Amino acid sequence: MADHPTLPSRPTYRILFVCLGNICRSPTAEGVMRHMLRDAGLENDVDVESAGTGGWHIGHPPDERATSAAKRRGIALESRAQRFIADHFDDFDLILAMDRQNLADLQAIAPPPAERRAEVRLFSEFLPPGAPPDVPDPYYGGDAGFERVLDLVERGCEAIVDHLLGAESARRG
Ligand code: 4NP
Numbered sequence: 001m002a003d004h005p006t007l008p009s010r011p012t013y014r015i016l017f018v019c020l021g022n023i024c025r026s027p028t029a030e031g032v033m034r035h036m037l038r039d040a041g042l043e044n045d046v047d048v049e050s051a052g053t054g055g056w057h058i059g060h061p062p063d064e065r066a067t068s069a070a071k072r073r074g075i076a077l078e079s080r081a082q083r084f085i086a087d088h089f090d091d092f093d094l095i096l097a098m099d100r101q102n103l104a105d106l107q108a109i110a111p112p113p114a115e116r117r118a119e120v121r122l123f124s125e126f127l128p129p130g131a132p133p134d135v136p137d138p139y140y141g142g143d144a145g146f147e148r149v150l151d152l153v154e155r156g157c158e159a160i161v162d163h164l165l166g167a168e169s170a171r172r173g
Contacts, residue, residue, distance in 0.1 A: 013164065014047040016088055017123070018106060019098040022052030022081040025135050026098055027062040028149050029123065031070055031077040032157045040161050045168070049092075051084040053105045058083055063139070069146040073154075089116040096123045096160075099134035126159040127152065 015033065017026035030050040037043045061067070062077040070077050088095065089111055095118045097103035103122050110120055124133045135152050138145030 012047050013045060013094070014049075014092040015094045015096065015160075016084075016092040016118070017048070017050040017096050017098065018053060018084055018102050019050070019135075020052055020054050020102060020137060021057050021139060022050055022054075022079075022083070023057045023060055023063045024066045024138050024146070025149055025153070026050035026052065027077050027079045027081070028066050028070055028146075029096070029098065029135075029153045029157065030079050031062075031075050032150070032153050033160065035075045036157050036161045040165060042161070042164060042168070046164060049082075050079055051082050051088060053084050053102055055083040057081040065138070065143060065146050066149070069143065069150055073150060086111075089118050089120075092118045094118060095120045096126075097121070098123050099137065101134075123156050124152075126156040126163070128155070131155070 017029040017033070019026040027050050030048050033048045034043070037046050037048065058081050060081045062079060067077045084106070086109060095106065097106055097120070100122065103120070106120055110116065122133065123135060124131055131152070135149055136145065138149050
């Protein structure tokens with residue numbers, strides 16, 4: 001049998017953003033996060049996906065209003081909607097719910113923390129004190145709602161990247 005040199009392996013940290021439809025807020029967070037990870041040189045160390053607790057839009061691209069708003073800030077949204085499934089609790093390290101209802105829906109089906117891989121948290125924990133607890137659902141509103149989502153998502157994702165960079169430098173020692 002051929003002797004293959006083994007590549008230095010390191011665990012990939014996996015993040016999943018979760019909202020209701022997976023066509024507005026969580027795909028925006030996924031796109032913004034991917035963009036920021038590339039800028040930070042972490043794109044090979046961190047995987048990002050998004051999912052919805054509802055299944056209406058499975059396979060669909062993000063809402064055109066979300067895509068346009070992100071594009072105006074130089075960010076591409078390229079995901080396809082998937083529904084959150086229980087396996088995700090073991091496939092990801094960090095699951096971030098975009099609002100408190102999304103978090104409650106996840107917690108209702110989550111195995112106990114000791115029996116799952118993922119930490120399940122609210123996205124707004126990464127926002128500054130005084131920020132709203134929810135990234136508001138923009139689906140039934142106007143364009144301003146999509147700008148607001150981007151404002152909140154950009155701030156939160158910056159804090160998440162800082163958190164990951166801190167963990168990375170601690171790992172390197
Ligand atoms: P999202 O927004 O959860 O941010 O993707 C929504 C998209 C679609 C629906 C609700 C919210 N919907 O009811 O179809």
